């Protein structure tokens with residue numbers, strides 16, 4: 001908001017932003033793979049590294065894995081499955097890598113594929129047919145959010161939810177919605193932020 005406003009408004013957003021040092025981004029992977037998974041297998045997983053270990057170039061010790069359902073031929077061809085994998089990353093870090101970017105992306109990709117081979121029953125790199133890895137740089141290209149900042153502001157016990165950016169601003173007619181405002185990230189959170197703005201607009205008119 002600082003970049004697209006001026007004067008008092010710019011100053012307001014500059015001051016608000018001081019309270020928030022980090023914003024989440026994501027490393028995501030899409031994999032198309034031959035289906036050699038066990039019959040009775042849940043579709044959603046969170047795979048944790050041993051305590052204290054982190055995924056390289058990420059800000060997390062775990063990955064989320066969502067699989068297409070066997071037989072869902074809209075998401076994968078017959079006999080294949082689609083896997084969507086994600087973990088948290090800090091956008092500024094990825095934008096600072098420059099000539100080291102490609103190597104870092106390859107390293108994180110290899111690490112996650114190795115992890116899946118160890119922890120996800122039926123997963124083998126030999127069965128992969130398509131694989132793409134995305135970083136905050138890719139997310140900026142896809143959704144135009146500055147530095148690929150998707151996933152909102154990190155939740156913290158040190159910061160009360162009540163201190164998050166409110167939807168109402170001191171400027172007539174300017175309201176805020178989305179995952180960087182109260183009550184934060186996630187579809188339920190951003191939906192509630194939209195409902196809050198709707199209620200406020202109705203009340204103010």
Ligand SMILES: Cc1cc2nc3c(=O)[nH]c(=O)nc-3n(C[C@H](O)[C@H](O)[C@H](O)COP(=O)(O)OP(=O)(O)OC[C@H]3O[C@@H](n4cnc5c(N)ncnc54)[C@H](O)[C@@H]3O)c2cc1C
Pocket residue numbers: 026028086142143144145150151152177178179180184185186187188190
């Ligand atoms: C990998 C990943 C997994 C997630 N999984 C879950 C989950 O399982 N459950 C859950 O509840 N939440 C999940 N989330 C979080 C959820 O997706 C977000 O919190 C939510 O989408 C944020 O909504 P938003 O409207 O604030 O922003 P967005 O959904 O990012 O919408 C912002 C929109 O503005 C557009 N835009 C940006 N700049 C401009 C511009 N200059 N002009 C015009 N348009 C512009 C963008 O293209 C985009 O469409 C996940 C997020 C990620 C990244």
